[in-house]
Amino acid sequence: MSMLKILIVVTNINAYASGNLETGLWLSELTHIYHAAKEKGYEITIASPKGGNVPIDPESLKPLTLDKISKSYWNEPGFRELLKNSKSLANVADQKFEMVYLAGGHGTMYDFPNDTTMQTIIRKQYESGKMVVAICHGVGGLLNVKLSNGEYLIKGRKITGFNWFEESLARRKKEVPFNLEAGLKERGSDYRKAFIPMTSKVVVDGNLITGQNPFSSKETAKVVMKELEKQTQNK
Template sequence: MAPKILVVLTSFGYIEAAKMPTGWYLPELAHPYDVFTEAGVEIVTASPKGGVAPLDPVSVEKFKEDASAQAFLRDKKAVWEKTQPLSSFKGRADEFEALFYPGGQGPMFDLVDDADSIALIEEFSAKKKPVAAVCHGPIVLVNAKRSDGKPLLAGKEATGFSNVEEDFAGTTKVMPFSLEDRIKAVGGNYRKADQPLAEFVVVQDEGRLITGQNPASAKGVGEAILKAISA
């Protein structure tokens, strides 16, 4: 039986205050998906609401020259249009080898405080299964706790979309808070690449906690997850 990875996507698709569509970010699922499927790993997708997980149209435009992203967009719509409700996966961590959260701005609005998501992260972590996220995805980790009651990220190195990158993208004012600041606020040791938008992946606890900084880090996160579940 093929190993399975549970991928959680946002259900948040529109920032009302900014009149701006959002969602999950195309290459942050497409690139890891290629890594996983080429290794024979099965992907199961979930989202808070189930059904169609909104794809950020900006990511489609920005990565229109990216062959992997465009092939995924063209051929794999069922992966994000037929997600299962997140709540249905609680208590099922033993069915999966790892838990992965792609980014996009959506998770900053829904998954950050989603009780089912937090419970799932804590369940996978307690079972010492890899929990991974990329770009804005690591925001899902800030409210999760360890078995001793301390924040999951306390004392751990982690990365995610930086304040500088948020400014560079022109989206600081439309975000509900700073991802970088929230990681630091729960005791995480936030790290980032020397240059904005450069690939940067942080692996902690022998692959049980994996974070990537930005879209360029998505493939590296996928490779780190694969390495962790193959060990």
């Protein structure tokens, strides 16, 4: 059997537009899926809109948010090196992947929604029945994706993502460029959220899987691995 290939997409943006605060990738939203895929022996490509360095949101490195898995990867020089040298989306656009995964972090709110290369990758992936996964603010990368029939991909789809109340809990309401929850609803998605904010929630709708927030990282990775296994068995 050939090795399963997965694409993890991350941000290149290291600060909010105001310049007051740093941002970037939320580390655990990469490490959990990366770890789960690595354990299965899958081939992992990490790419970003521009390629090159992937900034990490300093909030995600604080002792309270840095879980065991994330900490062990963060302490690994090889992994850090990998994050300094992400591939550019343009370089991987023609490759075929079993799964495309959009990691979050507030940085994605700036470089994900309007990236046309990303939109093309996601559309092709989704329309070929392959898995599209997004977590937290990474879900913003799905906002403007249109299918071949001109409809928004997320229209009528069950979906989750970082909600507006969580944004106020994170004290980022005044910093963010838009309200993700409202945007997802405007596109006609069937938006779901956990009863208690900042707790894990994963929504599966066919080959579209979304996780609500950083606390969904572990569960998202688990659900995705299960679904990938199912897919390969059905081949």
